[in-house]
Amino acid sequence: MRRYFVAGNWKMNTTLESAKGLANAIAADVTQKSPMVDVAVCPPAPYLVPVREALGSSKVSLGAQNAYFASPGAYTGEVAVEMLQDVGCKWVILGHSERRQLFSETDDLINKKIVAATAKELGVIFCIGEVLADRQAGRMEAVLQTQLEGGMKDLDAGLLGQFVIAYEPVWAIGTGVTATPEQAEEAHLFIRSWLAKRYSAATAEGIRILYGGSVKADNAAELLSQKNVDGALVGGASLKPDQFLPIIAAAAKLAEA
Ligand code: PGA
Numbered sequence: 386m387r388r389y390f391v392a393g394n395w396k397m398n399t400t401l402e403s404a405k406g407l408a409n410a411i412a413a414d415v416t417q418k419s420p421m422v423d424v425a426v427c428p429p430a431p432y433l434v435p436v437r438e439a440l441g442s443s444k445v446s447l448g449a450q451n452a453y454f455a456s457p458g459a460y461t462g463e464v465a466v467e468m469l470q471d472v473g474c475k476w477v478i479l480g481h482s483e484r485r486q487l488f489s490e491t492d493d494l495i496n497k498k499i500v501a502a503t504a505k506e507l508g509v510i511f512c513i514g515e516v517l518a519d520r521q522a523g524r525m526e527a528v529l530q531t532q533l534e535g536g537m538k539d540l541d542a543g544l545l546g547q548f549v550i551a552y553e554p555v556w557a558i559g560t561g562v563t564a565t566p567e568q569a570e571e572a573h574l575f576i577r578s579w580l581a582k583r584y585s586a587a588t589a590e591g592i593r594i595l596y597g598g599s600v601k602a603d604n605a606a607e608l609l610s611q612k613n614v615d616g617a618l619v620g621g622a623s624l625k626p627d628q629f630l631p632i633i634a635a636a637a638k639l640a641e642a
Contacts, residue, residue: 387593389609389636390549390616392425392448392510393623394478394597404432405439410626412443415633420444421640422633423616425476426623427510430464437473448476448510451484454494454501466505475547476508478618480536482555492535499536500544508547510618511536512597513576517556525554526575533579542584549593550576551618557598559620566607566614569596573613602631609636 399407408426415424427448428436437447453463469477479502480495495511502509513532515525529552552572557564564572573594580589596608597618608614616636622628 387615388423389640390423390593391633391636392618394620395428404428405435408436408439412440412445414630415445416443422636427478433472446475447473449474450478452477454497466502466507477502478510480512495536496538503544510549510551512551512553514553514555542588551595551597553597561599563599563604566611569608570611577613602628605632606635609639
């Protein structure tokens, strides 16, 4: 039985004060109510330490939004996996469509980052997803397959202990357009089948596949109730406790059912 996982991707948002306030609100609620759901927040890099402090001993784990693959050294502007672990990160988001589109990250670069993070046992939230033109042209599965093959190249099954895939159709990110539960399930099933072929049925069954793209309080339960949807990667709605906490609550309710 896979545990639900709800992660908030704060992107390049919040201030020091609002980040701490958001972390406090989430930590207080999750500690009381959601023993069946894993929760993480991924603030901007400068706020990782204060957010970790605000999370205190709560069950909410800390994640980063990016990492570089090399060991610490002369890479101006980059952040190493070791540094993220040093400040308490359990997760890093890699392969997000904004990194791919705005910062030209290729499958090859993302693969190097995934290999570096998994080798050091930093949990990875690996994002994949097709753009609208691909979906309309019937290329959704081909795009996902290319991203999976590229991103997970040379990745042994033994490195997948803390490995989560996030299916995020690019046309649904920040647009208010959400994939239907059926569209999400279809893509998630394709991803799980690919994992079964690439690794084994048992490995595929153990990997959580999150849905991301305009997840909100009012559509979370429907999406999360799909068989192969094991959680959510939440952008916009993760910045507001009154939106984010009900998403966690929806997962908790399904987990208890
Ligand atoms: P959104 O972003 O929830 O604002 O659509 C999701 C994401 O980019 O991870």
